[in-house]
Amino acid sequence: MRFAWFALLPLLAACNSTPSAVNEGTISRVADKPAQDSTALPPPDTSRTKAVSALSDTLRVVRERRNFSNPQGSPDKFQLVFRGPSMLEGTGEFTITNADGQVIFREMLTEPDLEAALVYEMKTPTATPAEREAFVRRRIDRFFLPSQFRAPAVAANSAFPTGIENLDRAAWNDLKQRPDAIRFEYLKGKEDRQQIAWSPLKKQVIRVQ
Structure with a gap:
């Protein structure tokens, strides 16, 4: 029993680390995407919005x-x-x-x-x-x-x-x-x-x- 328990520890550690790795990867990709699209999507022009009434x-x-x-x-x-x-x-x-x-x-x-x-x-x-x-x-x-x-x-x-x-x-x-x-x-x-x-x-x- 004691052997089986220690044998499972690496698997538990891997499972616990997987969500963190996936999340970090997602955040990294999302963070990189705006940098690539920034020239195609300039900041919105709010001057026209203010002028409309x-x-x-x-x-x-x-x-x-x-x-x-x-x-x-x-x-x-x-x-x-x-x-x-x-x-x-x-x-x-x-x-x-x-x-x-x-x-x-x-x-x-x-x-x-x-x-x-x-x-x-x-x-x-x-x-x-x-x-x-x-x-x-x-x-x-x-x-x-x-x-x-x-x-x-x-x-x-x-x-x-x-x-x-x-x-x-x-x-x-x-x-x-x-x-x-x-x-x-x-x-x-x-x-x-x-x-x-x-x-x-x-x-x-x-x-x-």
Whole structure:
């Protein structure tokens, strides 16, 4: 019996050492693998993740190409991008980009700026959220109608308008002499009709009415 017992001791020792050897080998292989794959799997770029939020969600985009800053040349890109958590909580970014890719005009339009004119269509004292959303979508979709682009930008017999902040009289008079100059008209709020044009004299977009 005593001989059999001592005979089993080497076997027990081998069995006890086997899991340790296997585990060490597994850890070694796992540790070596990332070193080989590190070039194929770079660290994740978290900068984009931080920039994403519900407020930056794009809900609707409309684009139109029209002659504007260069009446006889390449058209400009008119674009309205509406972003936000919902159609009733978003903000629209209206931009005009010339043929060289330069943004020559930018304006932010709030949801109330786009919804305010709904009061003229309401047949009841209040509108449902679905009706309000539908109206905002339609305002966005119809923001660049062909009828809103007109020439001349300023009629030759027009009187200089008053009450327009920062309107340059020299630039306005210069546009009166340009029958091919184009103006774009859009509604902001209930009744605030903005009329803008490219001023060759000032090299920028100005309000003409």
